[in-house]
Ligand SMILES: Nc1ncnc2c1ncn2[C@@H]1O[C@H](COP(=O)(O)OP(=O)(O)OP(=O)(O)O)[C@@H](O)[C@H]1O
């Protein structure tokens with residue numbers, strides 16, 4: 371028996387994006403659920419990152435729609451998508467290498483943030499918030515290190531920490547476990563589980579199937595730019611279309 375997935379947080383309708391002749395995202399109609407850890411999987415080049423970029427405003431889609439909590443956010447600029455409550459991280463980790471770990475969090479907050487209207491105490495408040503988040507992700511002891519001097523896995527945690535500064539209702543992670551050692555993967559998994567228990571919705575792209583199987587309540591599978599299966603992790607794993615997409619049988 372499958373648990374009902376519940377209220378839809380993010381929905382795309384016939385979303386498409388081509389690069390030249392490559393249909394990176396091809397007529398993708400999807401649903402991801404509020405308060406859940408949603409997974410998006412698929413073979414290399416199946417359009418997962420392009421889908422993320424279209425949703426978060428990094429790339430305008432050619433056609434189709436993106437709805438977040440029933441608001442049409444299609445073609446919104448990235449900062450506006452962020453203010454609507456969607457945070458994200460990148461497949462190729464994006465931190466400011468020469469800034470300290472703490473400063474990476476401080477620059478993640480743009481003036482429109484509510485704390486910006488408190489004037490001088492703002493900085494103290496932001497620093498306090500940044501330190502709380504660093505403690506939460508286990509990077510507090512590295513506060514004064516430059517981001518380029520910490521490990522790749524720690525940089526991924528830092529990127530997640532920076533995304534959390536805006537207090538997003540939904541967080542989109544593009545391969546959080548990619549290139550990260552097992553101990554830090556475990557820490558990322560625990561963090562995602564805890565934040566989700568506190569109400570944060572997640573959409574996670576990941577090739578690490580153990581990560582997806584252990585964490586995700588709902589999984590959508592992409593092949594050549596479009597969803598070919600959706601359901602629980604166990605369900606999609608047994609779907610012949612999914613096996614075909616991965617194995618080419
Ligand atoms: N900026 C771009 N210009 C041209 N082609 C692109 C661009 N971005 C993506 N593509 C192509 O679009 C397709 C989908 O790529 P995308 O990166 O979205 O896949 P992915 O599912 O994230 O793959 P991976 O699992 O390897 O990260 C691929 O064929 C890729 O080569």
Ligand SMILES: [Mg+2]
Nearest residue numbers: 418419420461
């Ligand atoms: Mg990708």
